[in-house]
Amino acid sequence: MLGIEQRSVCEGVNFRSVKDTRFKTVRMSVNFLLPIQKQTAASYAILPFLLSRASREYPDFTKLGQRLAELYGAELNADVQKLGDAQLLSVSAVGIANRYALQGENIAGELSKLLCSIIFDPPFEDGLFPKEGFEQEKRQTIELIDSEFNDKRIYARQRCEEIMCSNEPYGIKRYGSREAIQNLKREELTEAWLYLIHNAKAEIMVLGDCDPAPVYEGFCEAFQKVGKKSTVDCPTKIIKQADRVKDVTDKMDVAQSKLVMGFRTQTAIPDEKVETSTLMASLYGGTPNSKLFLNVRERLSLCYYCSALYNAMKGIMLVQSGVETKNIDKAREEILVQLEKIKKGEFDDSEVDAAKLSLSNSYRTLSDSLGGLEAWYLSQTFSNQIKRPEEAAAIVNSVTRQEIIDAANRVTLDTVYRLEGNGEEQV
Known part of the structure; x- marks a missing residue:
């Protein structure tokens, strides 16, 4: 560069x-x-x-x-x-x-x-x-x-x-x-x-x-x-915590049901703790070594896929999973159990190292394509300080165990959405 x-x-x-x-x-x-x-x-x-x-x-x-x-x-x-x-x-x-x-x-x-x-x-x-x-x-x-x-x-x-x-x-x-x-x-x-x-x-x-x-x-x-005129402002509304948990179920003729859970993280751009929440989400459900993948998917076989995605612009985290209808409630409970484990610090250094390595590699590979670099810098449009991918990787690698625990304890459940199928149609 x-x-x-x-x-x-x-x-x-x-x-x-x-x-x-x-x-x-x-x-x-x-x-x-x-x-x-x-x-x-x-x-x-x-x-x-x-x-x-x-x-x-x-x-x-x-x-x-x-x-x-x-x-x-x-x-x-x-x-x-x-x-x-x-x-x-x-x-x-x-x-x-x-x-x-x-x-x-x-x-x-x-x-x-x-x-x-x-x-x-x-x-x-x-x-x-x-x-x-x-x-x-x-x-x-x-x-x-x-x-x-x-x-x-x-x-x-x-x-x-x-x-x-x-x-x-x-x-x-x-x-x-x-x-x-x-x-x-x-x-x-x-x-x-x-x-x-x-x-x-x-x-x-x-x-x-x-x-x-x-x-x-x-x-x-x-x-x-x-002749550029006055520029309209583009504020983003950040809600720290939900008043209640919304629980909605839709039914369709699909073979594989979907369970999506939305969480508020209390952390969004331009907050300096964004990288900490990004790492916490990766540890939770962002890699093949994450809590959700190893436990909800592999150990308990409750879903076909299960992952967490953190949106730093909105300060929300979504956990997405594909499940059999009969396992939806079990998967929901286990997803919350794994979050609770991170809140209590029930994870070891190898899990943190794997999450850091995965994120660092993702940041560094952004520089391998112009489209990736463009998306990276556009995502920082509303940041107070523009960071290069390598700088974000360095910040992630400096995050401590306690900071991950603190980030997890800021997370609260907002919405549970179920798309329930009857197994008659594969989508």
Whole structure:
């Protein structure tokens, strides 16, 4: 890693570059953040996909595809995620590093121009996005929603989050609802685009073997032309502890039932104890040597899989498991038993060492891909201090036994969600 630079483009727009000459490619993305809201989630969700289809300069797939081919097979991608209570809308481009261009072309510069073209200059028809592209993106987004419903592991996790965070923006799905997507009008997309470029917080990322200075200047010029207005704030609501445990059961024709348990950890970004809670969750259910895997899955054979995942942005931890319906209550009790053991310090140094090693390896391998590095630095958008993966690994390795116990004792159960099947259909 040669260097990380961060600077402001304009109010609410941050530019971050990670230069690393090990890579033969460059990746750049524009990531817009807006508070996720039920009434606007659907329109913003299809916007990045709609923008990545074309621009006024390249008004259809053919011409855009030709331009990407001219740039040595460069790629354009779009994505929608949640980052805390914010909806994260991303448009990215990937291409070869300048030093591999046969005619000495400035590939990075051309990629940044292309991104600016599709984001800031859409191919409007009478002030609206083209009807054909609009209808196609609606259909494809509905297909994405349906695919997540059909994957019952994803569906169960989303249902637990929805129940657990029903009074928080995080409880809203990243694409909004299926019905809201179906009812979208083209006029709404124009309004959403205007608000996005004028008011959204933005994180511009440039990673790989690239001189970031010309790219930075290009985005400065682009945002200056559109006239950035006031930037909307994107706060995340952190609930320390639930008033009561919510217990919800749904029934479907699936062979394997799902049990998802949601916990509040009292620790979230920018809290300095985030790495401690991350390690505690890894010890609890993040590795093949964890409490949940060795005991709930292996020793007692109560489930097909059982793992814990800590969300540092929201300060919540989810334990996900696939179980036979008859074993759901037993698995629930044993999951709580294993958490109680960590709270009492009933674990040995070898378990801690295995969890630290696993996390350290995960952090270090992030540097092996530009996509991994991008996701890492985007996840720190709301942190007080930006850490490199190696720095996070060092912090994790310094966590003491007592700090793990303290982190576990901050954890309380919030939600129990059961998706019970009757064994007639395999999903």
